[in-house]
Amino acid sequence: MRSVHRALVCLLLVAAPGAAQRQDPIARLEAARQRSPQSVPALRALGIAYYKAQRYQEAAPVLERARTLDPRDGLSSLYSGLAAEALQDLTGARRAYEAYLTYGVSRRTKEQIRARLVALARQEAVAAAKAAVADEARLATVPGSPLTIAVPPLTFRGTDTTLKPLERGLAELLITDLSRSAKLTVVERDRMQALADEIALGSGGAVDSGSAVRAGRLIQAGTLVNGLILQQGTTGLTLDARLVSVADGRFGEGTTVTNTLDALFAMEKQLAFGLFERLGVQLTPAERQLVERRPTTNLNAFLAYSRGLQAADDGRFEDAARYFDDARSIDPGFGLAALRAQATTAAVQAASTGTQVNATSIEASIQGSPEAATVQAAVTGSTSAVAVNGGGGISGTLATASASLNPPAVAVQTTTSSAAPAAPAPQRDASTSTTAVDTPVRTGTVTIIIRRP
Amino acid sequence: MSPRLDPRRGLAALATAGLLIGAPAAAQDASRAVIGAPTVTTYQIGTGETQRTVSQTTMPIVVLLPMSQRFSMDLSTAFATSGVQAAGVTTSRISGLTDTQLRGNLVLGENMLVTVGLNLPTGQYLIPEAQQEAAGQIGNDFLNYAVSSMGSGLAVTGGLAYARPLGAWNLGVGGSVRRSTEFAAFAVEDVEYRFTPADEMRLRLGVDRPVGDGQLDLGVSYSTFGEDIADSTSVSTGDRIIASAALALPVRGVDAFVSAWNLFRLEGEQVGGIAPRENVFNVTTGLSLTWGTMLVQPNVETRLWTSAGVRAGNLMSVGVRARVGFGALGVYPSVGLSTGTLFDLTDGSETRLSGFRGSLTVRWN
Numbered sequence: 001m002r003s004v005h006r007a008l009v010c011l012l013l014v015a016a017p018g019a020a021q022r023q024d025p026i027a028r029l030e031a032a033r034q035r036s037p038q039s040v041p042a043l044r045a046l047g048i049a050y051y052k053a054q055r056y057q058e059a060a061p062v063l064e065r066a067r068t069l070d071p072r073d074g075l076s077s078l079y080s081g082l083a084a085e086a087l088q089d090l091t092g093a094r095r096a097y098e099a100y101l102t103y104g105v106s107r108r109t110k111e112q113i114r115a116r117l118v119a120l121a122r123q124e125a126v127a128a129a130k131a132a133v134a135d136e137a138r139l140a141t142v143p144g145s146p147l148t149i150a151v152p153p154l155t156f157r158g159t160d161t162t163l164k165p166l167e168r169g170l171a172e173l174l175i176t177d178l179s180r181s182a183k184l185t186v187v188e189r190d191r192m193q194a195l196a197d198e199i200a201l202g203s204g205g206a207v208d209s210g211s212a213v214r215a216g217r218l219i220q221a222g223t224l225v226n227g228l229i230l231q232q233g234t235t236g237l238t239l240d241a242r243l244v245s246v247a248d249g250r251f252g253e254g255t256t257v258t259n260t261l262d263a264l265f266a267m268e269k270q271l272a273f274g275l276f277e278r279l280g281v282q283l284t285p286a287e288r289q290l291v292e293r294r295p296t297t298n299l300n301a302f303l304a305y306s307r308g309l310q311a312a313d314d315g316r317f318e319d320a321a322r323y324f325d326d327a328r329s330i331d332p333g334f335g336l337a338a339l340r341a342q343a344t345t346a347a348v349q350a351a352s353t354g355t356q357v358n359a360t361s362i363e364a365s366i367q368g369s370p371e372a373a374t375v376q377a378a379v380t381g382s383t384s385a386v387a388v389n390g391g392g393g394i395s396g397t398l399a400t401a402s403a404s405l406n407p408p409a410v411a412v413q414t415t416t417s418s419a420a421p422a423a424p425a426p427q428r429d430a431s432t433s434t435t436a437v438d439t440p441v442r443t444g445t446v447t448i449i450i451r452r453p
Numbered sequence: 454m455s456p457r458l459d460p461r462r463g464l465a466a467l468a469t470a471g472l473l474i475g476a477p478a479a480a481q482d483a484s485r486a487v488i489g490a491p492t493v494t495t496y497q498i499g500t501g502e503t504q505r506t507v508s509q510t511t512m513p514i515v516v517l518l519p520m521s522q523r524f525s526m527d528l529s530t531a532f533a534t535s536g537v538q539a540a541g542v543t544t545s546r547i548s549g550l551t552d553t554q555l556r557g558n559l560v561l562g563e564n565m566l567v568t569v570g571l572n573l574p575t576g577q578y579l580i581p582e583a584q585q586e587a588a589g590q591i592g593n594d595f596l597n598y599a600v601s602s603m604g605s606g607l608a609v610t611g612g613l614a615y616a617r618p619l620g621a622w623n624l625g626v627g628g629s630v631r632r633s634t635e636f637a638a639f640a641v642e643d644v645e646y647r648f649t650p651a652d653e654m655r656l657r658l659g660v661d662r663p664v665g666d667g668q669l670d671l672g673v674s675y676s677t678f679g680e681d682i683a684d685s686t687s688v689s690t691g692d693r694i695i696a697s698a699a700l701a702l703p704v705r706g707v708d709a710f711v712s713a714w715n716l717f718r719l720e721g722e723q724v725g726g727i728a729p730r731e732n733v734f735n736v737t738t739g740l741s742l743t744w745g746t747m748l749v750q751p752n753v754e755t756r757l758w759t760s761a762g763v764r765a766g767n768l769m770s771v772g773v774r775a776r777v778g779f780g781a782l783g784v785y786p787s788v789g790l791s792t793g794t795l796f797d798l799t800d801g802s803e804t805r806l807s808g809f810r811g812s813l814t815v816r817w818n
Contacts, residue, residue: 105663397625397661398566401614402558404657404674404695405629406568409554410513410529410600412490412814425695425714425735428653428676429592429602 025049025381033062040070045378048079052379056086067099074104075371078362081113085359090124108365115346115357118317125194132218133198139218143247147279150187150221151175152196152212154241158231162303163261166229168313169306170239170268173295174225177272180290183281187219193313195219216246225275226251235260239267243278252278264302265294301331308340321345485818488515492599492812498795499804502540507590509535511599523560528553530575533600535587545586549577552604568612568629576604579637579645594716594733595758595766597791597810605650608633614657625659625672638683651679651689670699683724690728691721708741729761748776754789760798768793768806785814 029046036042047063050056063080066073081096097113097120104110132139151174153167172189179186195215216224224244232238242254255274257267272291276283283291296302308323324341327334347357366372407427495508513531520526534548553573560566580588580603591598612629631653638648659672673696680687699712713736721728739752751773758766772789791808 397616397623397659398560398564398614399558400659400661400670400672401616401625401627401657402566402568402612404659404672405612405614405627405655406556406570406610408515408527408529408556409552409572409602409605410511410515410531412488412513412515412529412599425697425716426594426597426601426733428678428690428693429605 025379026053028381029378038069040066040073040076043069044073044076044079044374045382047076047083048375048378049381051079051083051086054086056083059083060087060089060092063096067096071099072103074100074102075374078104078109078113078366078371082359082363085120090120090127094120094124104371106366106371109362109371111346112357112362112365114343115349116362118343118347119357121190122194125188125190126198128191129194129198129218132195136218139220142220144217144220144222145185146222146245147183147281148185148187148221149178149223149225149279150192150212150216150219150246151178151189151225151227152192152215154227154229154239156229156231158229160231160234163229163231163237165303165306165310166264167306168309169302170229171225171227172309173268174227174241174272174275176295177269177291178225178275180287181276181281181283182287184279187221189309191219197313213244213246213249216244221246223279227271232258235262237261237264237267239271241271241275243275254278262299264299265297269294295336296327296331296334298331298334301327301334301337304330305334305337305340308337308344312340312344317344317348321348485519486517486816488517488814488816489513490515490599490812490814492810494598494808494810496596496791496806496808498806504540506538507535507587507596508538509533509591509598509600513599524557526555526557528555530554531600533591533603535591535598535600537586537590545584547577547580547584547587547603549603550575551600551602552576552606564615564617566614566616566627568610568614570608570610570631572605572608572610572633574604574607574636576602578604578606594718594731595756595768596808597756597770599812604636606633606636606648608650612655619660622660622662625657625661627657629655629657631655635682646684647682648684649682651681653678664700664702668699668701670697672697686724688722688724690723691719691730693718709739710741711736711738713737731761731765732759733757750774750776752789756793763798763801764796765798766793766795766806768808770808770810772810781818783816783818785812785816787812787814 026046026049029042029049032039032042033046043062043066047059047066050059050062060080060083063076063083066076067080070076077096077099081093081100084090084092084096094117097117100113101110101117104113151171153171156164156167168189175186175189178184192215195218196212199215199218212224212226222245224246226242226244228238228240230238230240236258237260238256238258240254240256243252244250245252255271255278257270257274259267269292276291296305304323304327308320308327311317311320311323321341321344324337324344327337328341331337366375409427490511490513492511492513493508494511495506498505498507511531511533513529515527515529518526518528530553531551532549533551534546536546537544553575554570555573556568556570558566558568588603590596592601608631610629610631612627614625614627616623616625618624633650633652635647635649637645653676655674655676657672657674659670661668661670663669673694676693676695678690678692680689694717695714696717697712697714699710701708701710713734715735716731716733718728718731720730733756735754735756737752737754739750742749742751752771754768754770754772756766756768756770758764758768768791770789770791772787774785774787777784777786788811789809791806791810793806793808795804795806796802797804
């Protein structure tokens with residue numbers, strides 16, 4: 001027995017943390033990447049470890065590689081976004097975060113990201129606009145491709161001012177439709193708006209068609225869509241759209257459609273197809289099918305949505321959130337409204353509660369989620385996917401099976417997860433169950449009966 | 454083609470591995486660690502002059518040794534002292550080191566795991582008459598003692614587990630065999646009695662899947678035994694089926710969980726008669742509330758016990774556990790109070806039961 005005790009003491013000493021020289025987790029993961037350069041778990045873990053060590057320059061390309069190899073890997077996208085933000089690459093951060101919204105699993109992190117994306121998109125657009133204005137002299141000499149299109153808000157003329165928000169709503173629909181063609185590059189609405197705001201700021205608030213052309217030039221668009229919404233009586237409406245060459249400011253031929261307000265969505269489609277024709281773009285059958293899709297067919301929902309866009313452009317985010325929510329309530333199938341409502345509401349809530357949504361809070365939100373184990377494994381130098389010591393995936397299932405098949409004699413709650421502890425199912429103690437002495441004693445004494453042969 | 458692995462399935466599975474089955478953290482955390490968990494458990498059975506108190510103080514030690522990404526080991530043992538008191542007088546007490554268990558897990562490929570366990574006989578074995586009552590009381594399936602056995606002899610366990618994705622689920626199956634050797638177990642009137650625990654074969658089937666941001670785990674394990682040999686008497690205790698379910702889910706920013714297990718023991722033999730079929734059902738619900746780096750986990754547990762289909766006992770516990778981190782040191786204090794009833798199987802008469810359990814788990818990474 002003494003030798004067993006001696007062996008036990010030796011084992012304890014050998015096992016003590018720090019007794020053995022540990023390899024640096026990052027070095028271990030770099031070695032893993034070297035062994036398997038195409039392994040997404042290895043790249044993801046290394047990228048996360050680099051990020052945690054604030055080695056952002058190294059983290060970004062590694063995580064981007066992991067995303068390229070497996071675009072469905074949400075965690076790589078998340079940390080790619082975080083690394084990009086740390087490097088002030090706002091566009092890269094936005095794209096990576098958007099991928100996480102599609103493929104990530106933590107709802108709390110998604111809520112954070114939705115709020116962050118609103119701020120990020122604005123920051124990104126404003127930064128790009130400022131850079132463009134600052135670089136105007138050079139940009140003005142670089143002609144944009146005629147197939148790079150910008151669609152500023154249309155201009156409303158009429159007496160019913162409740163229809164004015166359609167300026168922005170219809171511009172967004174046209175942007176969405178024109179983007180369906182692979183031959184066109186369409187400038188995002190927020191970018192165009194930020195540039196228009198920047199120019200308006202520089203010119204004392206005045207915005208005219210000349211400002212729009214200037215904005216188009218700065219944004220390197222070759223063609224501008226100049227649109228008009230003309231109210232005809234109480235129910236009639238005329239939509240007109242013309243292509244404007246940014247290079248010389250010349251207006252091309254236009255497409256004009258007139259109908260009742262009820263037929264707004266059909267009119268917009270006619271306008272879009274007219275623009276494709278003027279641009280000389282032949283749509284494939286699949287693209288045509290996509291263009292024909294309507295995000296909503298409810299005019300009231302679309303008006304509410306358009307009011308939301310107007311409010312957001314004016315910086316009235318609480319109003320915007322309410323309008324988007326109205327649009328979603330009126331037409332629950334209006335996905336675009338739901339998306340905007342979610343994002344804007346999250347941003348407003350974060351602002352109202354004083355919660356600062358930033359890279360740090362986004363990363364913190366993953367704690368306690370199923371993805372946290374993979375992050376923890378990466379920090380300790382494990383690629384985790386099939387690690388016996390932890391991490392996600394099949395290893396969790398294997399660990400559970402193993403713990404059940406070969407249970408410990410001592411039940412100690414050792415989990416570091418945020419799940420609350422539960423008492424384990426008891427294991428059989430052979431000698432007491434065989435001899436029937438394991439019944440809780442009420443009164444009297446317990447006698448062990450073992451018959452001699 | 455290799456099946457796509459879903460990282461969401463890991464956390465709760467790892468957590469419940471420890472929570473439901475009491476696995477040391479080798480399966481839970483990747484870093485080396487030493488864990489100590491001094492625990493006090495007391496149950497008071499009955500009232501007045503007939504009241505008995507069964508208490509246990511333990512100091513378990515667990516050492517976690519991840520040797521590589523695919524191979525990990527852990528070692529666990531404990532010092533335990535258990536006693537029975539009647540009318541303020543200790544009628545039975547047993548103290549000493551328990552057995553030491555050394556386990557190793559090796560992952561093969563992406564879906565296979567080999568587990569090996571060695572039970573080293575470091576515990577106190579030869580139990581004289583004066584200590585038998587205390588030794589027996591902690592082995593009960595209904596009451597919740599940290600250490601339920603002082604030792605079970607030199608034994609080897611070998612097992613194999615296989616897991617694979619199956620649609621939205623992960624499926625895990627496995628089997629293990631435990632072979633034990635003879636040891637001197639009891640001393641009655643200065644005569645030693647030898648005991649050889651039966652070989653055990655265990656099968657396990659489990660599934661898990663993500664549910665929202667949380668995780669659902671379901672599992673069942675079946676243990677069948679050969680014949681225990683107590684001196685010259687050989688008996689076969691009933692097979693055991695343990696079914697478990699756990700759901701961990703964030704609800705409005707708070708992590709909530711509910712987990713349950715049901716232990717069903719088939720009718721078997723014990724020395725001197727029949728061991729009736731027995732069922733113990735346990736359900737626990739809890740919340741995890743976070744304040745800065747501190748985590749507080751209130752939980753409620755209910756346990757029901759039937760023997761031969763007749764109610765034998767119930768127990769309700771309310772507890773709270775906290776987690777405080779100090780760099781490489783994690784401290785997990787927990788306390789719980791229990792109240793319940795034991796029922797006489799023949800006349801249904803009731804005996805009141807109350808309990809306390811407190812522990813201070815310290816984990817050094």
